[in-house]
Amino acid sequence: MDKSPTTELVDLVRRAQRGEEAAQHDLIVSYQNRVAGFVYAMMNRSDAVEDISQQVFIKMVRAIHGLQAPAQFESWLFRLARNTCIDHLRRQKLRRIFLPFEAEHESVAEPAGAVDTEELDALRHALGQLRPQDRALIALVQEGRSHSEIAETLKTSVAAVKARLHRAREHLRKHYNSDHEN
Amino acid sequence: MKTELIAWNQLRNKAAAQLHPQFAQRVMRAARMSAEVAPSLLSYVSLSAATLVVCFSALTYVHNVSIAQDDMRQSSDWQQVLSVDEESSILQ
Numbered sequence: 001m002d003k004s005p006t007t008e009l010v011d012l013v014r015r016a017q018r019g020e021e022a023a024q025h026d027l028i029v030s031y032q033n034r035v036a037g038f039v040y041a042m043m044n045r046s047d048a049v050e051d052i053s054q055q056v057f058i059k060m061v062r063a064i065h066g067l068q069a070p071a072q073f074e075s076w077l078f079r080l081a082r083n084t085c086i087d088h089l090r091r092q093k094l095r096r097i098f099l100p101f102e103a104e105h106e107s108v109a110e111p112a113g114a115v116d117t118e119e120l121d122a123l124r125h126a127l128g129q130l131r132p133q134d135r136a137l138i139a140l141v142q143e144g145r146s147h148s149e150i151a152e153t154l155k156t157s158v159a160a161v162k163a164r165l166h167r168a169r170e171h172l173r174k175h176y177n178s179d180h181e182n
Numbered sequence: 183m184k185t186e187l188i189a190w191n192q193l194r195n196k197a198a199a200q201l202h203p204q205f206a207q208r209v210m211r212a213a214r215m216s217a218e219v220a221p222s223l224l225s226y227v228s229l230s231a232a233t234l235v236v237c238f239s240a241l242t243y244v245h246n247v248s249i250a251q252d253d254m255r256q257s258s259d260w261q262q263v264l265s266v267d268e269e270s271s272i273l274q
Contacts, residue, residue: 024213025206032198033197033198036197037197037198046200049201050202053201053205054205054208054212058209061210062213116196119189120192120196
């Protein structure tokens, strides 16, 4: 009898929880691109993607044994990713209070030589206009998380998620369209 | 709407391109190293207990030394008083 993808994932997570390094490695390989995409959407800087994604997966390896429901691994992983990004953004904000020039350095969003397409540039600019919490909401939806999963991740109600998501999408669309038209 | 979807795909592709080809191996290595370096709860508790013992011992030592000094000073004062008293009784 063939195993469903969910059963396979649960098996993999259980093996990773028992400390099997091969299973932990496979989980990283399976999710690294999705987590990187999420981190990029949150941080809006491509040079932060690898470092922060690495931190997310290190946290995953160290904390996976405590995950109660292996079937909810994806929600849990993206919650880790969201919290790691928000922590980084908070620290950046704090650093700016003590080191005012830091903001100028951080506004150099992309390393030299990186050329984005018009669409990506517009999306990045539009994401940059949103609050980190709203960026997280939109990035979680883009990752295929359901409203109830997002509500659980953000410890809020489904209705609140829907309302916030509606507003965030409106903002994103407005900024994306204005930037794309320019 | 369609261009937005294209943009999201480009964003994902660009993010994935930022990762080192051996990303997973690197993470595993880093996780192993951080597990070795990170102090355990037991080591935190042991360090706190050791600090407490050292502080308590130092406090007790300082307290005992100051009490002994006070005792010595007071007994020498009493001896002085006694000798003055003896001298005055002899003179009388």
